[in-house]
Amino acid sequence: MxxxxxxxxxxxxxxxxxxxxxxxxxxxxxxxxxxxxxxxxxxxxxxxxxSAAARGLAASRTGVLGLYFPSLDAMEELGDAEFLPAPGAPLVDLVVDMPDSGVVRPPNLYFDEVLRGSEFEAWRQGFALMVGVGRGTNPTDMVGDIAGRVDGMAILAQSVSAEVLEHVSRRIPVVLIAGPRRGDDFDHVSVGNTEGMQALTTHLIDGCAVTDFAYVAGPVDSPDDAERHAGFVAALHSRGLDPAQVPVHRGEFSRLRGRAVASTLLDGRRMPRAVVCANDQMALGVLDVLGAHGVSVPGDVIVTGFDGIEAGRQASPRLTTVRQPMVDLGRAAMRAILSRLENPDQAPISLRLPVKVLLRESSEGHL
Amino acid sequence: MxxxxxxxxxxxxxxxxxxxxxxxxxxxxxxxxxxxxxxxxxxxxxxxxxSAAARGLAASRTGVLGLYFPSLDAMEELGDAEFLPAPGAPLVDLVVDMPDSGVVRPPNLYFDEVLRGSEFEAWRQGFALMVGVGRGTNPTDMVGDIAGRVDGMAILAQSVSAEVLEHVSRRIPVVLIAGPRRGDDFDHVSVGNTEGMQALTTHLIDGCAVTDFAYVAGPVDSPDDAERHAGFVAALHSRGLDPAQVPVHRGEFSRLRGRAVASTLLDGRRMPRAVVCANDQMALGVLDVLGAHGVSVPGDVIVTGFDGIEAGRQASPRLTTVRQPMVDLGRAAMRAILSRLENPDQAPISLRLPVKVLLRESSEGHL
DNA sequence: GCCCTGAGTGTAAGCGCATACATCATGAAA
DNA sequence: TTTCATGATGTATGCGCTTACACTCAGGGC
CATH class of the missing domain: 1.10.260 (434 Repressor (Amino-terminal Domain))
Structure with a gap:
């Protein structure tokens, strides 16, 4: 060098x-x-x-697409802890790993999959991908930084302020991932959250004769969560059930949270016939606790999730859920950027990808 | 715009x-x-x-670090298939999901985790991260492309030719991930593959009285696999057992491959006392088949993996394995780049991160 | 009153490349 | 032979920014 x-x-x-x-x-x-x-x-x-910098300057086009996500994992907690081994430290540590020992950082499947899809599609179109994960402090800087380096970028909805979006979009095309359009003119890509949850819930009512629900919701600021809950409510309405009668347990999208909710339910007067969860992680947590307490699923209680993660397929009983195409979401986001790049004046895109309701053993006793 | x-x-x-x-x-x-x-x-x-391009040109420094992996997933098979919904297509599809239906794309945990660590550390040091996934055709172009955009990059060992490495390293610092040093002068970061597998195997011999093994290896071109197998062999040697007596089943690092191997073993004359797998995915596949055939683990057969993925913790029985710090590997790689950037003339770095042998139920009956 | 100092700002020269345009060589057509 | 069209290559400019250096303008010390 x-x-x-x-x-x-x-x-x-x-x-x-x-x-x-x-x-x-x-x-x-x-x-x-x-x-x-x-x-x-x-x-x-x-x-x-x-030098890509020189080329980018001369050609006024970087050949890079950006992807920005707010921090969804516990990574920031890693902080300054020294992870490098001390010189001379032993290379192996023999540990008897008791159940539930150790801190588990829930993998953020959503991010991983969207990232994969994005990278894949960017590559197919001849672009490189730059990723940015927001971490507490100020998303503004990070988003701006990326925006200066790319030809267009995808941003998880509601992860940055409207002003920043506005600002950045004066320079490059911006597409929002997973959020519903709300009076803005940005391009959006999302999945059929509402429709999927409504279809699943309707099935539970019509096909499994459930009238008695509990709903385990995600964080208040999650756009996905809001849509899913709306679908749930719509299904109840359409069948003449009163959503107000359904207890809603709101919290973060984690397995631990699911366990906590399940414990609460067990402590309560009576169990609902079905526990509908706004994502798979929480549903798996619910399964953990019900299983440990000998509650039969789906015999005593039906449990459902949302996302379609692999762990749900491996669970016992296998989890009924709604598969959302996360990889395709990333791909679609990149496509939307390129589409606008090619044709800056086209009407705002609002692409909604289809979901698939997967009926498995946690709701269908006979499978 | x-x-x-x-x-x-x-x-x-x-x-x-x-x-x-x-x-x-x-x-x-x-x-x-x-x-x-x-x-x-x-x-x-x-x-x-x-414009980062202009800034990069003027300051001759991009503020970006790169990460290159060869394609480890089945993503390329997605190809040109149209994933975008046809106009008017239904948003929901209700599917009765039978066990084992659908194609499962094994998530590449390794890549995801290394990526997370890399992104995290790059961010902490004030850099953005650019990722590149090689896909068949020619890694050369991709690596060169990234190299032109970054201040330094990490490359998975043995994913690109020595010439390309040489070429690229004339421009920016290059650090190799997961490979042993082999006569080159690049910086390396890796984990204690050999030591971990040796410790685990020694434990099986000394602690579980195993003398009768089968070894499930990964692809021939995997640097990790070679090191792990070396550790396995070393353990046998040190205890006076003959490695030549141990059947080695070599194949890809997948769950399906593990299942195939387990089926082969079941068809054979007699089962070994312990099946040592070079990674967790394969070990889980082995567990799948043994479980389905009523073989008791660890009663009849001990099964072990390597990696320490979350699914191994969720498996039943929980999988004994060696946890390798994948996130830290990514972090260390970024650190190594920056270290060389600051001090170009320092001696080649060769950092080896410690692993942890996790003894769980798939080998320890009494847990 | 003069000179010096330093804070604040402007001027201008690249950084490494793409590309419009100019130039040159060659051979076919006249 | 002369004329052009065509292909191959060179010249020169600008992309948007950083930064060394020059400059201006107080205010303080003499």
Whole structure:
């Protein structure tokens, strides 16, 4: 890394002008084969790697798409703790791992999957992906920072203020993930949260004769949660049941939270026939506790989730849930950005991806 | 996005020079408070977001770190399939989800975790992270592309050729993840694969009186796999057992592969006392099949994994494994890059993170 | 009153590349 | 031979920013 070589170095080394070097890399067909080979040889010899910054400046286009999520995991708690091993520390530690020992950082499947989809689609379209995870302090800086580096970006709805969105969108296309449109003109991609939960709940009422529910909701600021609850309520309404009669337990989207709720339910007077959870993690927590207390699922209590994570498929009983296409959500977000990039004046996009209600053993005794 | 505004626009709008605008953003302390406010007001009003490309060019430093992984998932199979819903398609699909229905794309925990750690540490150090996932075709282009955009990058060992590494490292610091040093001078970060597997195997021999093993290995080109197997062999040697007597089933690191191996074992003459797997996914696959065939674990057969993924903790019986600090691996990689950036001439780093052997029910009957 | 100092600001020179345009060479057509 | 069209290459400019350096303008010390 003595001093990264540039087009000038390559040009001098191969006896051509910098324009020719640039052409060899951008439009090889425009250069005579012999010249091309000579230049490429110099490139190899000098270890030349073009500077994306310079290219981006000149072409006013970075070839990068951005993805911004607020912090959804417990990562920030890692803080400054020294994770590097002390010199001479043993490389192995033998531990008898008792059940429930250790702190488990719930993996954020949602983020992982959306990220995968985004990266995949960005790659397919010839773009690189830059990720940013907001962490407490100020999302503004982070979002602005990314915005300066990319040709367009996707942002999880409600993770940054309207002003910031407004500001950033003056420079690049912004698409919101997972939020409903609310009077803004941004492009949106989301999934059929409401419809999925409504379909599932309707099935529970019509197909499983449930009239007695408990609802385990997520955080108040979750756009997904709001939509799912709306679908739940709509289903009750449509069948003449009174949503006001259904106890709602609100909290974070975690397995631990699900366990806590289940414990509360067990302590209560009587169990509902069905516990409908706004996401799978919570539902798995509910299953944990019911299972430990010998409550039969779905015999005594039906439990359902939402998301369709793999752990739900591995659970016992396997979890009835609504599969939302998280990977596709990421892909769709990138597509939406590119679509607007190509056609800046098109009407705001509002894409809603379909979900799939997966009926499994936690609701269907006969499977 | 009429036309992204620049320093010139802001300067004109607030009646100062572009140098002052730049100072307001970079070193606010050098500018009189009144001037600063005026400039910031213009920034807000014009929706100005500085171009990272221009900044990077001028400062010859991008503020981005890169992470490159070869494709480890089945994502490329998604290909061109149209995932966007057809106009008017129903938003909900009700499906009776039978066990084992549907194709499961095994989540690549390893990548996810390393990515998280990388992103986290990069953020802590004031950098953004750019990710690249190699997909068949040519890693060279992808790695080169990223290399042109970042100040330094981490690359999964053995995912790109030595020539490319050499080439790219002429421009930026490169650190290799998970590979042992092999005559190169790159910086490396890895975990105690060998030591962990050796400790676990030794425990099985000494603590569980196992003398009769089967070994389920990963792909031949996996650096991790090679190290783990070496640890396994070392343990046998140290206890006077002959590694040549142990059947090795080699294949990909997947749950399905684990199932296949378990089926093969069941078909064979006799079961080994312990099935040692080179990763958790395969071990879970083995558990799946043994469980389905009524084989008692650990009563009849002991099963162990490697990685320490969450699913292993949820399995029944809970999986004995070696926890490798994947998140920390990502963090350490970023640290190594920055360390070399600060001090280009230091000796090659070769950091090895400690692992933890987690003894759980799949090997310890009494837990 | 003069000079010096330093805070605050402006001027201008790149950073490394893409690209419009100019130039040059070549061979076919006249 | 001369004329052009065409392909190949070079020249020169600008992308938007940082920053060394120059400059201006108080105020303090003499």
């Amino acid at each position: 003595a001093k990264a070589s540039t087009v000038y170095d390559v040009a001098a080394h191969s006896g051509v002008s910098i324009a020719t070097v640039s052409r060899v890399l951008r439009r090889p067909g425009d250069v005579r084969a012999s010249t091309r080979e000579r230049v490429l040889a110099s490139v190899r010899e000098l270890g030349y790697v073009p | 009429a036309k992204a505004s620049t320093v010139y626009d802001v300067a004109a709008h607030s009646g100062v020079s572009i140098a002052t605008v730049s100072r307001v953003l970079r070193r606010p302390g050098d500018v009189r408070a009144s001037t600063r406010e005026r400039v910031l007001a213009s920034v807000r009003e014009l929706g100005y977001v500085p």
